[in-house]
Amino acid sequence: MAVRKNPRKKKTTLFLWVSLLPAILILGGFILLFVWGFYQSLTDLRFGRARVDFEGLRNYDYLFGRSRFWDSIRATAVYAFTAVAFEAAIGLALAKLFNSGVVLARWFRPAILLPLVLPPLSVALMWTTMMNPETGVLNYFLSFVGIEGFTWTSKANSAMFAVVFIDVWTFTPFFALIVFAGLRGISPEIIEGARINGAKAWGIFWRIELPMILPYILLAALFRLIDSLNQFDIIFGTTQGGPGNATDVLSVSAYFTAFQNLYFGRGAAMMVVNWLMVLISAIFVVRLWQYARNRVS
Amino acid sequence: MLRILALTSLSVAIAGSTALADEFDWRKYEGAEITWAYDIHPYADAVVAHLDEFEEMTGIKVTPELYPDDTYWGKLNIQLSTGSPDWDIVGTGIQPAWDVTPAGQLAPLKGLLADPSMTNPDYDYDDFFPALTRAWTWDIAEEEIIDTADGEVWGIPHAFENMQLMYRTDILDRLGVEVPNTLPGLTEACKAIRAADPNITPMAVRGVRFWSSIHTAPISIAQSYGFSDFVTTGDGIDTALDTPESIRFHRDYVDMIQNCAPDSWANDNWYQVVDGLSTGKTAMAVDANMFGFWNNIEGASDASGKIAFAPPPTSPDNPEYASNIWIWSLAINNASENKGAAWYFIQWATSKEMNIRGATAGKLVNPSRSSAWQAQEWIDYANQPEFNNFYDTFNAVQEKTRLLFTPRYGFGTAMNAWAVAMQDMVGGADIEERLSELSEEIREELN
Numbered sequence: 001m002a003v004r005k006n007p008r009k010k011k012t013t014l015f016l017w018v019s020l021l022p023a024i025l026i027l028g029g030f031i032l033l034f035v036w037g038f039y040q041s042l043t044d045l046r047f048g049r050a051r052v053d054f055e056g057l058r059n060y061d062y063l064f065g066r067s068r069f070w071d072s073i074r075a076t077a078v079y080a081f082t083a084v085a086f087e088a089a090i091g092l093a094l095a096k097l098f099n100s101g102v103v104l105a106r107w108f109r110p111a112i113l114l115p116l117v118l119p120p121l122s123v124a125l126m127w128t129t130m131m132n133p134e135t136g137v138l139n140y141f142l143s144f145v146g147i148e149g150f151t152w153t154s155k156a157n158s159a160m161f162a163v164v165f166i167d168v169w170t171f172t173p174f175f176a177l178i179v180f181a182g183l184r185g186i187s188p189e190i191i192e193g194a195r196i197n198g199a200k201a202w203g204i205f206w207r208i209e210l211p212m213i214l215p216y217i218l219l220a221a222l223f224r225l226i227d228s229l230n231q232f233d234i235i236f237g238t239t240q241g242g243p244g245n246a247t248d249v250l251s252v253s254a255y256f257t258a259f260q261n262l263y264f265g266r267g268a269a270m271m272v273v274n275w276l277m278v279l280i281s282a283i284f285v286v287r288l289w290q291y292a293r294n295r296v297s
Numbered sequence: 298m299l300r301i302l303a304l305t306s307l308s309v310a311i312a313g314s315t316a317l318a319d320e321f322d323w324r325k326y327e328g329a330e331i332t333w334a335y336d337i338h339p340y341a342d343a344v345v346a347h348l349d350e351f352e353e354m355t356g357i358k359v360t361p362e363l364y365p366d367d368t369y370w371g372k373l374n375i376q377l378s379t380g381s382p383d384w385d386i387v388g389t390g391i392q393p394a395w396d397v398t399p400a401g402q403l404a405p406l407k408g409l410l411a412d413p414s415m416t417n418p419d420y421d422y423d424d425f426f427p428a429l430t431r432a433w434t435w436d437i438a439e440e441e442i443i444d445t446a447d448g449e450v451w452g453i454p455h456a457f458e459n460m461q462l463m464y465r466t467d468i469l470d471r472l473g474v475e476v477p478n479t480l481p482g483l484t485e486a487c488k489a490i491r492a493a494d495p496n497i498t499p500m501a502v503r504g505v506r507f508w509s510s511i512h513t514a515p516i517s518i519a520q521s522y523g524f525s526d527f528v529t530t531g532d533g534i535d536t537a538l539d540t541p542e543s544i545r546f547h548r549d550y551v552d553m554i555q556n557c558a559p560d561s562w563a564n565d566n567w568y569q570v571v572d573g574l575s576t577g578k579t580a581m582a583v584d585a586n587m588f589g590f591w592n593n594i595e596g597a598s599d600a601s602g603k604i605a606f607a608p609p610p611t612s613p614d615n616p617e618y619a620s621n622i623w624i625w626s627l628a629i630n631n632a633s634e635n636k637g638a639a640w641y642f643i644q645w646a647t648s649k650e651m652n653i654r655g656a657t658a659g660k661l662v663n664p665s666r667s668s669a670w671q672a673q674e675w676i677d678y679a680n681q682p683e684f685n686n687f688y689d690t691f692n693a694v695q696e697k698t699r700l701l702f703t704p705r706y707g708f709g710t711a712m713n714a715w716a717v718a719m720q721d722m723v724g725g726a727d728i729e730e731r732l733s734e735l736s737e738e739i740r741e742e743l744n
Contacts, residue, residue, distance in 0.1 A: 047378045048396040048706065049440055133560035134498065135578070154561045156724045242506040243563035244721035259371060260507070261710040262396055 041268035059269035076249040080228035083167040091175025099183040124237025156246035182216030218289040250274040327356030329638035335388035343655030377402040385633040404629035429454040432700040452626035454665035458585030462607040468580040487557035500557035508712030514583040520619035521611035522546035527703040539736035602683035606690035620698040
């Protein structure tokens with residue numbers, strides 16, 4: 001017996017494919033660009049030179065043999081993980097404050113979102129001016145508590161602290177916003193019930209709120225970690241990777257290698273390594289997020 | 298009789314030349330539309346101010362695309378390396394051009410200069426300072442710059458900077474400090490300034506981790522210590538940065554930075570250097586001389602009339618100073634589809650007339666043509682009291698001014714590494730060890 005095809009179902013399937021086509025094309029475009037970038041990392045492409053030869057893993061071999069490259073990996077990891085850890089802690093504290101019902105906190109809630117809407121390069125330039133050791137306003141304020149001539153971005157031993165500080169200032173509101181949404185999602189009955197059963201404020205936070213908002217914290221951490229591991233604007237706009245190589249994270253180092261020193265293939269290899277760092281970190285955080293979410297549900 | 302003969306032949310020559318100039322067809326590319334890309338800079342302002350005259354004379358429509366310095370160089374690299382024909386004329390310098398000419402990204406100009414149907418007989422290419430035209434002359438091979446006086450011409454000097462010591466006369470007079478002429482002398486002067494007025498930063502130079510920090514003070518002062526960036530060996534070149542002369546220079550230079558420069562030195566580009574001088578926060582600076590000139594213009598800043606000039610400092614045992622140059626120039630994108638019209642624009646923008654007009658407007662300083670420096674208009678303008686000793690110091694320093702970097706493809710890599718190493722040394726790294734490490738890095742790239 002012949003099976004009759006349902007023309008309506010066929011039409012729906014076609015409609016679905018046509019609807020999805022733009023998304024597939026865009027995704028394909030992204031993948032193609034990535035593949036092209038990876039291919040370039042396997043070549044000796046240099047700006048200003050007509051010939052390009054395929055060199056296999058030579059760029060990677062070159063990078064892995066250089067201590068400066070490993071210094072860049074270390075700087076990238078220190079920058080990203082420190083910034084995200086501070087943003088999580090301060091963002092959580094701010095979210096708790098916003099959720100507390102304190103009138104002043106409610107008023108200030110829109111104001112703290114301000115750094116998020118500023119372009120990172122403008123943020124970097126603004127902080128560079130304020131962090132000037134001799135003319136900056138920060139050292140003026142520090143002088144009131146007896147701290148004179150803090151070097152901020154100008155010396156190798158304080159530059160990493162300074163750029164992490166800027167990242168924390170800029171992106172903590174993002175953390176606070178996400179965690180605040182998580183806190184608002186907790187049913188008031190659960191908190192009330194715990195209170196009736198004699199739980200103290202710290203106990204409620206530690207045993208009820210924190211586990212319930214942990215997936216939110218990890219979600220924010222995931223987004224921030226991806227961004228911080230790729231951070232370019234803040235560092236380039238303040239230290240350009242210096243002094244020396246103190247803040248020479250992979251993205252900045254790759255920029256100098258590709259666009260200043262013209263070794264584009266080598267710069268592309270650095271960005272592939274940067275991508276791998278992001279991928280591994282993201283997989284780790286996603287696993288943590290899945291674990292935290294399963295525990296809550 | 299001889300005078301009459303001479304005058305007659307001069308008149309004939311002038312008449313002949315004028316006749317030829319009159320015959321030059323400025324409207325050959327009438328209707329063409331070209332794009333000129335440049336930095337946002339007073340040199341660009343000097344051209345923009347008269348652009349309508351060029352359009353009227355030639356019938357060529359010019360669209361200027363001007364970008365902030367930080368953006369411009371990145372865009373220029375991308376435009377040229379992708380072979381985009383969007384920009385017909387580009388503003389550039391010699392050092393970036395070394396990196397793009399081997400792949401044929403700039404159009405050769407020698408043929409155009411020699412072609413009377415393309416170049417106005419009044420143009421007078423030989424009128425440019427020889428140090429400037431010589432610096433723009435080289436041949437190319439694959440990944441190689443062949444430095445030869447008979448080589449191809451890749452760009453036309455628009456205006457240029459030479460490196461000098463600039464100082465605030467009011468501050469040095471008030472504190473009773475003499476203008477230093479050696480590097481250790483500069484350090485001692487800084488100590489005296491700090492002791493007399495701790496609120497004044499004694500000295501500013503660029504410190505960012507980019508080759509532009511090397512091209513002002515270090516490469517100029519290094520010459521009197523007896524070394525430069527590279528040394529020629531039997532079969533090529535080798536870095537000179539780990540030689541005893543270099544080690545000695547770096548000890549003095551690092552000591553100078555530590556005693557003279559502001560704490561922000563590692564982040565200081567020319568903006569900060571100039572700002573310090575113009576606001577009176579800084580007493581001295583080694584940088585491009587025209588920054589002192591522009592700030593001396595009446596009403597331009599509080600520093601007007603207070604900045605004076607001196608040659609760059611030297612080694613204590615060799616008074617022979619040297620000064621490096623940066624030449625803002627106009628070149629043709631080899632991918633341009635309007636090379637003829639582009640060349641017309643370049644010869645107009647770099648003509649004798651435009652050179653002197655830009656200079657006497659206080660924009661095109663230093664003008665690139667020697668005739669401009671001999672013109673009474675410019676002499677009168679540049680010798681106004683507010684410019685102090687600008688004119689005389691220029692004339693003295695210009696004799697010792699030349700491009701001090703070794704022409705080579707991949708110039709930026711080694712010089713950027715030098716700037717990073719300088720930051721490390723000023724930050725406390727062992728000088729000999731760091732220079733040795735730097736030299737190994739450069740040698741690896743050379744091989």
